[in-house]
Amino acid sequence: MPGPLDGIRILDMSRILAGPFATQLLGDMGAEVIKVERPGRGDDTRAWGPPFVPGEDGGELPESAYYLSANRNKRSVAVDMSSAKGAEVIRQMAGECDVVIENFKPGGLEKYGLDHDSLRGLYPGLVHCSISGFGHTGPNAHRPGYDLLAQAMSGIMAITGEPEGEPMKVGVGVADVMCGMYAANAIQAALIHRMKTGEGQHIDIALADTTTSWLVNAGTNYLLGGVEERLGNQHPNIVPYQVFKVADGHVIVAAGxxxxxxxxxxxxxxxxxxxxxxxxxxxxxxxxxxxxxxxxxxxxxxxxxxxxxxxxxxxxxPGGPINTLKEVFDSEQVKAREMRIAMEFPGARGGKVDLIGNPVKFSGTPVEYRRPPPQCGAHTDEVLQELLGQARIEED
CATH class of the missing domain: 3.30.1540.10 (formyl-coa transferase, domain 3)
Known part of the structure; x- marks a missing residue:
């Protein structure tokens, strides 16, 4: 059965993690995602290793584990947007899509004619999602966006870590991940609005904003009571709710x-x-x-x-063990919930790579893992022929 977003086409010009993570979620739910990359170099995260994909011949493939974590269910088109021809091809591709998502700094796409205002004049029904570090307004709008910076400036690091230790970031790029989740949610809401009215719109979403929203009860504790504290593994509002040392390790006790x-x-x-x-x-x-x-x-x-x-x-x-990653991915729970999946990957050792599954379980339209993370430019000719009736880009 087709996924709930079957028939939705997304032009993904984003890099790093937030945008690719958002479009991976949407792709899992049936959307067609076309990933626009720089010829030769591609997405920055392709090189963010080791580890890289182990090759069949004992070497390594160019794709890092980091890249694989956020890029399945996509086709890759390599186009140089800095050339007039390349920018024009991307503009034409946008006209064949329902959504454009990008993570350039505010104003960064204007010189290519690929910013929201330029595209809106051509395609008023287009949903355009801009992801940046600090958004398109405010005194920090010009600043570049990095997960560590967003965690630091949003307050998350101030409340994470041991009380007498240094402020601590979360162990994964949670600013990017949460921003991607908010972006995926917002895109679907904008598509529903377009379905009702025919109108597209611009979504302005920032790593710092979404990470600030992640303060939830700790942030509200401050707003209502002036409470600002770093408690390590303890909970700000529930006791006991933390890690305890036992004779042979550690456990969680969460008496709510x-x-x-x-x-x-x-x-x-x-x-x-x-x-x-x-x-x-x-x-x-x-x-x-x-x-x-x-x-x-x-x-x-x-x-x-x-x-x-x-x-x-x-x-x-409530309580339990603190699992290692090996214990997590070897567990019967992960197996039962299909949170560890394998996808075919050309040239990889054994012909496959292991990935983390999608946590959403639909009863009627289950997520699908149709395409492995693409190699850079692997689908350029195919997509250009399909969308624009041309297989090559005539360079200037």
Whole structure:
């Protein structure tokens, strides 16, 4: 059955991660994605290795693991937009598409005639999504966009890390990933609006804005109560909700309400804590966090990980192990949820590459993995012939 976005064609001029991640999500749901790349060099992330794809001959292919993480279900067209002919070809391709997505700095596409205002005059129904570091307005609009900078300036790093340690970024490029998710969502909303009215529009989305939105309850704690704190693995509003050291490693305990806390105290033989007015309710536990955590830490260091997790599961107290990546991808849960997939990849060792699956599970229109991440320019002639009736670009 066709995916929910079957028939939607996207011209993807974005690079790095946010844009490609957004279009991969949309491609998984059936959209046709045409990736525009610089001839020869292509997407910057192709070279962001090692690791690179292991080759059949024992060497390596040019595509990095980083590139593979965000570029399936696309066709690659290599066009030099800095040439007049190349820019004209891209303009014509945009006219055959429903969506254009790009991540140039504000004003960066005007000289090529590929900015929103230029394309809107030609194609009023076009949805144009611009991804940048800080958006098209405000005093930081001119600044380049990098995940680390967005995490730093949005406040995420200020609340991440140990209380006495240095501010810490999240372990993956979450500013890019979240921006890509917001972009994919916004594009679909704009397409629904166009379906109702026939009107396209411009989506201006910034890494810093989307990462600021990711502050959620921690940000609202500041806005309402002036609370600004870095708690490491602890939760700002729930206690106990953190990592604890046990005799043979570490576990997560996430007692999200008073009932769960009571059952947890029963597991470790400390029913007295429930009767202690300092710990009887979550607001009280929050107020006396330091004393409570010190007591729990002494109790839990005597437990073995497997035994404690088994008891918590039996008593319906949230918690669990801290898995390594090997444990994650070897797990039966990942297998059952199809979160590890294999796709054919020409020239790769064994003819395939392993990728991370899409987390969305549709009952009627399941996601599809139709195309592996493309090699640079692999579909240039094919796409130009299909869209424009020409297989080559006549250079200036």
């Amino acid at each position: 309400n008073d009932g769960q806390f009571e059952r947890f105290c029963g597991i470790i033989g400390r029913e007295d804590m429930v009767r202690d007015v300092r710990y009887a309710t979550n607001p009280a536990r929050l107020e006396h966090r330091e004393a409570l955590i010190a007591e729990l830490a002494e109790e839990l260091k005597l437990w073995l990980k497997a035994a404690l997790i088994a008891r918590m599961e039996a008593e319906n107290v």
